[in-house]
Amino acid sequence: MFVDSHCHLTFSELGTQLTQIRQAMSDAQVDRALCICTTMEEAPQVLALAEQHDNFWATVGVHPDNEGVTEPDVDALVALAGAPRVVAIGETGLDYYRLGDRTPDQMEWQRQRFRAHIRAARQAKLPLVIHTRSAAQDTLALLMEEGAPEVGGVFHCFTESAEVARAAVDMGFFISFSGILTFKNAQELRDVAAWVPLDRCLIETDSPYLAPVPYRGKTNSPAYVPYVAKALAQAKGLSVEEVAEATSRNFEALFLRKSAPLGDAEQLIKPRKLT
Ligand code: NI
Numbered sequence: 001m002f003v004d005s006h007c008h009l010t011f012s013e014l015g016t017q018l019t020q021i022r023q024a025m026s027d028a029q030v031d032r033a034l035c036i037c038t039t040m041e042e043a044p045q046v047l048a049l050a051e052q053h054d055n056f057w058a059t060v061g062v063h064p065d066n067e068g069v070t071e072p073d074v075d076a077l078v079a080l081a082g083a084p085r086v087v088a089i090g091e092t093g094l095d096y097y098r099l100g101d102r103t104p105d106q107m108e109w110q111r112q113r114f115r116a117h118i119r120a121a122r123q124a125k126l127p128l129v130i131h132t133r134s135a136a137q138d139t140l141a142l143l144m145e146e147g148a149p150e151v152g153g154v155f156h157c158f159t160e161s162a163e164v165a166r167a168a169v170d171m172g173f174f175i176s177f178s179g180i181l182t183f184k185n186a187q188e189l190r191d192v193a194a195w196v197p198l199d200r201c202l203i204e205t206d207s208p209y210l211a212p213v214p215y216r217g218k219t220n221s222p223a224y225v226p227y228v229a230k231a232l233a234q235a236k237g238l239s240v241e242e243v244a245e246a247t248s249r250n251f252e253a254l255f256l257r258k259s260a261p262l263g264d265a266e267q268l269i270k271p272r273k274l275t
Pocket of ligand 1: 036
């Protein structure tokens, strides 16, 4: 019934409890999950999860916040993307939130890393999983410059303004909402969620982080994604079932098109321009 479009099951908080996590998912009717890669070092573990469980898929990429790790080039990303269960490139993007004593001008290395991911996604014909924080304008500009609308993707764990959501949707991207949508102080985000067209919405946990209310502050798990669905349903005045159905269909359209019949795949890849 539900799909968690973004989780980190290899992180130490969760990696050792896979059997319990999968049981909890099944009990909560969370049928599927996308396992997100954040370093090249981690990639083999993420791929193994997807190879060992037919309701898990994997991405390959290096998170913009990760420093002191192997820097991916286009060829390395494309090579990993060739594995059969890899359905996206990321998470990648820009993050100017943790600059320390640096200025955005000094983050050219991050922009170069982001460009490499977009180029790899275009070569591999896979969508992008985008992380953006305190860097929305540069993120959007760079996606356009590098031709990312050709492959599309998702802005994960969305916390940006309605204007940014609009720009992302106009570029053909999906918007994924996390447990933040359930937080008391997130009314502005719920207003954005009310606006985003249902056929562009995804839901995620970003576990082990950002557990939704009533588990806020605890270790998150894909089994909690129904709480995000419920918050999105409330924001949109829909039933949880409608949101579950739509976000599952959107997940298939964006990430599982690799295995779709050719006619369908072509249709799914074409970004739809909204008026
Ligand atoms: Ni993440």
